[in-house]
Amino acid sequence: MDFRGQALAEWMMTLIIxxxxxxxxxxxYHVESYSAMMTTYVTGVALAFVTTCxxxxxFNLNPVKLL
Amino acid sequence: MHTFWHRVNAVVTLAIIALMVLxxxxxxTDEFHVCEPKHDVSIAAVExxxxxxxxxxxxxxxxxxxxxxxxxxxxxxxLFVSLAxxxxxxxxxxxxxxxxxxxxxxxxxxxxxxxxxxxxxKLREPEGLLGAEIEWILRWHxxxxxxxxxxxxxxxxxxxx
Numbered sequence: 001m002d003f004r005g006q007a008l009a010e011w012m013m014t015l016i017i018x019x020x021x022x023x024x025x026x027x028x029y030h031v032e033s034y035s036a037m038m039t040t041y042v043t044g045v046a047l048a049f050v051t052t053c054x055x056x057x058x059f060n061l062n063p064v065k066l067l
Numbered sequence: 068m069h070t071f072w073h074r075v076n077a078v079v080t081l082a083i084i085a086l087m088v089l090x091x092x093x094x095x096t097d098e099f100h101v102c103e104p105k106h107d108v109s110i111a112a113v114e115x116x117x118x119x120x121x122x123x124x125x126x127x128x129x130x131x132x133x134x135x136x137x138x139x140x141x142x143x144x145x146l147f148v149s150l151a152x153x154x155x156x157x158x159x160x161x162x163x164x165x166x167x168x169x170x171x172x173x174x175x176x177x178x179x180x181x182x183x184x185x186x187x188x189k190l191r192e193p194e195g196l197l198g199a200e201i202e203w204i205l206r207w208h209x210x211x212x213x214x215x216x217x218x219x220x221x222x223x224x225x226x227x228x
């Protein structure tokens with residue numbers, strides 16, 4: 001992963017978790033169900049894991065040129 | 068963020084912080100919930116008022132018509148409804164004894180209409196129960212799923228004596 005990729009990964013994971021948590025809270029409050037809130041939240045966390053942890057191609061778009 | 072496990076660590080930490088914020092937010096929304104119960108509790112009959120072994124014992128039949136559905140929030144795990152008899156005996160000691168209680172575990176169950184519920188626990192006094200004036204107190208105690216303080220709210224209403 002190059003440096004730009006690392007910055008992108010950190011930005012992506014924060015955004016995904018915050019969005020799904022907030023959305024989950026509002027949705028769960030609307031349907032009056034804790035399960036709905038927790039399901040949305042866990043989906044967001046899983047999505048964050050899958051999109052940011054492995055070394056995907058979009059994290060290597062600016063390779064560091066040494067020598 | 069330069070290794071896989073470094074990123075996993077970051078995601079897990081963010082997830083736990085988000086979970087704490089969610090739990091706090093969900094339990095705080097409980098404070099803004101307005102509870103408007105409809106209650107109508109009266110004594111249908113005094114089933115037995117006898118003197119047993121030198122003490123007075125009383126059993127009651129209670130007519131309950133209670134609609135607590137508006138008190139049910141998304142943070143409620145169960146409602147503990149209890150009816151207590153509060154009276155003063157000639158020796159001037161104030162008593163507050165539970166006569167009937169019930170656990171309500173879902174919102175649809177919170178609409179209770181029981182025309183004749185037998186009291187679960189008898190009142191027993193060495194003397195002075197006969198002719199004592201009893202004040203009935205109906206309480207419902209909300210047990211929350213997420214607590215932010217150790218004290219859950221207990222709402223009290225005086226029923227018809």
